[in-house]
Amino acid sequence: MNQNELKALVGKEAVKHVQDGMTLGIGTGSTVRYMIDALGQRVAKEGLKIVGVATSDRSAQQAESLGIQIKQLDDVDHLDLTIDGADEIDSNFQGIKGGGAAHLWEKIVAINSRKNMWIVDESKMVEHLGKFPLPLEVIPFGSTHVLQKLDKMGLHPAFRLTPDGHHVLTDSKNYIIDLHLGRIDHPQQLAQTLNGIVGIVEHGLFLNIVNTVIVGHQDGPEVLHARD
Numbered sequence: 001m002n003q004n005e006l007k008a009l010v011g012k013e014a015v016k017h018v019q020d021g022m023t024l025g026i027g028t029g030s031t032v033r034y035m036i037d038a039l040g041q042r043v044a045k046e047g048l049k050i051v052g053v054a055t056s057d058r059s060a061q062q063a064e065s066l067g068i069q070i071k072q073l074d075d076v077d078h079l080d081l082t083i084d085g086a087d088e089i090d091s092n093f094q095g096i097k098g099g100g101a102a103h104l105w106e107k108i109v110a111i112n113s114r115k116n117m118w119i120v121d122e123s124k125m126v127e128h129l130g131k132f133p134l135p136l137e138v139i140p141f142g143s144t145h146v147l148q149k150l151d152k153m154g155l156h157p158a159f160r161l162t163p164d165g166h167h168v169l170t171d172s173k174n175y176i177i178d179l180h181l182g183r184i185d186h187p188q189q190l191a192q193t194l195n196g197i198v199g200i201v202e203h204g205l206f207l208n209i210v211n212t213v214i215v216g217h218q219d220g221p222e223v224l225h226a227r228d
């Protein structure tokens with residue numbers, strides 16, 4: 001199986017955990033696209049009744065096109081389960097997200113969800129976080145000064161740009177700065193530091209958030225339980 005087939009495998013596996021009547025957080029990314037397709041099939045074939053809350057405009061559009069009802073987070077009183085992808089997951093089930101520039105909405109949805117499930121192909125499982133650049137969502141106003149501050153702190157920041165050199169914009173119309181760290185030895189400490197910098201709306205460290213991880217391997221999906 002290639003990487004896309006592994007992503008499809010975990011997407012299909014994840015929707016087996018979705019039950020009738022659930023309010024479901026729907027993540028963002030290429031793995032989640034497969035999950036939304038599989039969810040759409042269950043809605044069409046089984047008449048599964050769920051309400052989805054999407055973590056990006058693109059996930060909302062895909063879900064609605066498949067007949068999945070989407071509501072805004074502020075219009076639901078709780079979320080039963082959120083299914084999302086991840087860029088890296090370490091041996092302590094801490095994660096990096098935001099490769100798709102959606103980590104702000106993803107984190108808001110995740111912390112308001114009773115359970116969180118991440119779906120990844122096996123390449124995302126790492127010993128230490130940080131090889132994948134850590135995304136920060138930043139307010140455009142004054143963002144060059146935020147970048148310079150991060151640079152002086154030795155955090156190797158770079159604005160995320162489109163191929164034609166424009167800032168990548170999030171769904172909240174903010175910019176993304178990626179930190180090219182190589183290895184993050186103290187994720188909690190780094191998270192605290194980043195939380196204290198004015199202009200950074202949210203970082204992509206997802207610490208102590210996930211309950212269940214479904215990993216796609218060549219010989220099938222593996223379900224790992226992180227915490228309850």
Ligand code: 5RP
Binds near residue numbers: 027028032096098
């Ligand atoms: C988007 C995310 C994604 O979940 C993450 O980037 C994984 O994406 P993919 O499934 O395409 O590898 O955090 O902001």
